[in-house]
Amino acid sequence: MFKWGCQTLLKANKILNKKDVLVPKWEEILQSLTPYPTDENGLRIGGDVPFAKSHRHYSHLLMIYPLHLMTCSDTANRSLIAKSLQHWHSMPGALQGYSFTGGASIYALMGEGDKALDYLKTLIHKFVKPNTMYTESGPVIETPLAAATSVQELLLQSYNDIIRVFPAVPGAWADVSFDHLRTEGAFLISAVYKDHQTRWVKVKATVDGICTINPGFDAAAHVHLRSARGRLRQQDLISQQNSGLVNFSKDMAKGTYQIKMQKGEEMLLYTDKTDLNIPLGPVAFKSHSALNFFGKKHFK
Numbered sequence: 001m002f003k004w005g006c007q008t009l010l011k012a013n014k015i016l017n018k019k020d021v022l023v024p025k026w027e028e029i030l031q032s033l034t035p036y037p038t039d040e041n042g043l044r045i046g047g048d049v050p051f052a053k054s055h056r057h058y059s060h061l062l063m064i065y066p067l068h069l070m071t072c073s074d075t076a077n078r079s080l081i082a083k084s085l086q087h088w089h090s091m092p093g094a095l096q097g098y099s100f101t102g103g104a105s106i107y108a109l110m111g112e113g114d115k116a117l118d119y120l121k122t123l124i125h126k127f128v129k130p131n132t133m134y135t136e137s138g139p140v141i142e143t144p145l146a147a148a149t150s151v152q153e154l155l156l157q158s159y160n161d162i163i164r165v166f167p168a169v170p171g172a173w174a175d176v177s178f179d180h181l182r183t184e185g186a187f188l189i190s191a192v193y194k195d196h197q198t199r200w201v202k203v204k205a206t207v208d209g210i211c212t213i214n215p216g217f218d219a220a221a222h223v224h225l226r227s228a229r230g231r232l233r234q235q236d237l238i239s240q241q242n243s244g245l246v247n248f249s250k251d252m253a254k255g256t257y258q259i260k261m262q263k264g265e266e267m268l269l270y271t272d273k274t275d276l277n278i279p280l281g282p283v284a285f286k287s288h289s290a291l292n293f294f295g296k297k298h299f300k
Contacts, residue, residue, distance in 0.1 A: 226266045
């Protein structure tokens with residue numbers, strides 16, 4: 001938390017152009033912090049305290065989620081994250097519903113949608129009450145709310161200045177769509193996933209800013225930009241890489257685009273394989289057995 005706090009203060013200071021007198025102190029602290037303690041089981045609670053006892057919470061993994069200080073972009077980190085998560089859940093004695101929302105969100109960060117969904121199913125069938133609420137010694141409202149967040153993170157993630165669309169859709173979900181989910185940077189995202197592929201993504205900027213987005217395509221994207229009045233400002237920006245509007249940084253992951261947007265503008269991303277007539281809307285269930293009705297579940 002201390003590391004995240006100092007990094008966040010530095011970022012806010014830069015965005016707001018405040019030139020805070022404490023900047024040198026924050027930078028000094030970040031340079032002086034010790035590495036995260038680890039052992040053969042992954043991340044430890046402290047340098048001399050291993051994670052050796054079952055617990056429902058994952059305070060020793062906060063740098064992974066929700067702080068995103070340690071990410072899967074590095075192969076070594078990915079291995080450490082996987083090992084730490086598996087070790088935490090290898091001792092089930094004290095695990096509760098919140099343990100499975102946290103585990104689902106971490107698996108979502110890893111792009112492991114199927115494993116995340118398995119954790120959410122465990123939550124629903126073992127811990128959540130028939131009215132979708134949850135209790136331990138008393139009402140624990142944060143667990144159902146965390147579960148809703150975990151579901152959204154299968155479809156959309158935004159952290160460390162990058163928006164990731166459909167980053168961890170479970171294999172059982174062939175068709176998915178969502179409308180106007182808000183991300184970091186004050187962008188509203190709408191998208192359609194059909195037959196296990198991202199079909200199109202729309203972005204609306206509610207403030208001026210740079211949108212860095214990975215739309216989840218398996219091919220190069222076309223990008224169209226419309227003004228707040230609906231006028232086509234730029235068409236197929238990918239062919240205009242030197243226009244200053246689109247950036248393909250070598251530091252960015254494959255398939256990630258960076259576009260300057262003005263307040264009110266809307267951007268459409270799609271590929272040559274996209275059928276733009278695929279509508280955004282509720283997904284029809286093919287069988288009632290797949291539905292998760294309120295109340296007691298007969299298929300439990």
